[in-house]
Amino acid sequence: MASMVPYRSVFGLRPFNTSLLDAFDDMMDLASAPASRAFPMDVEDKGDGYEVKAYLAGVNKDEIDVELNEGRLSISVNVEDKEENEGKNYLQREFSAFSATRGIYLKDASNEGLSARFADGVLTVSVPKIAEKKNVTKVSID
Structure with missing residues (x-):
């Protein structure tokens, strides 16, 4: 079981003197790191058009950009961490800018x-x- 003791290192991994389960937890955390964060999308063909739904929980409207360029629909999200972190002692913090x-x-x-x-x-x-x-x-022939 992973411990709730805060840790820091260059790559976000615990020191090597921890258990195998802690190392496995770290690998799973790296797989879902904020750098690889994406959002789910559904695309439905409605016959006369398409309906695209992007699930963006926790995102504000002004942090979203939608663009259609030569048939390529792009949805971009840019979330900035505006919370003041000074003096807080997080044991775990999963929300960050992305x-x-x-x-x-x-x-x-x-x-x-x-x-x-x-x-x-x-x-x-x-x-x-x-x-x-x-x-x-239709072309007529003379």
Whole structure:
């Protein structure tokens, strides 16, 4: 079982004189470190457009950036730690500043009519599809 004694090292690992279970806990912590933090996304084809939902609990609306560039929808989050940490003695602290970007390519996405709303930690982006163009032209023969 991992101990609740605070520790510090260059890579966030405990000294080597701890138990094998503590070392395993450290490896699992590294796998979910803030540098690799991402957010889950759902993409649904609604027929005439797409609905993309990004689950962003604990993120404020002004920390989100949504962009559509040539069919690639990018959702970026940049969270800054604004809390004053002076004089606090954390035994464990998992919240920190982070940034993450997720993207998806939607080949027939239209820039016209794009909309987004953010409520209860869920960002919902509605992306309309490009209206299908019929490039067939009948040519009369002289």
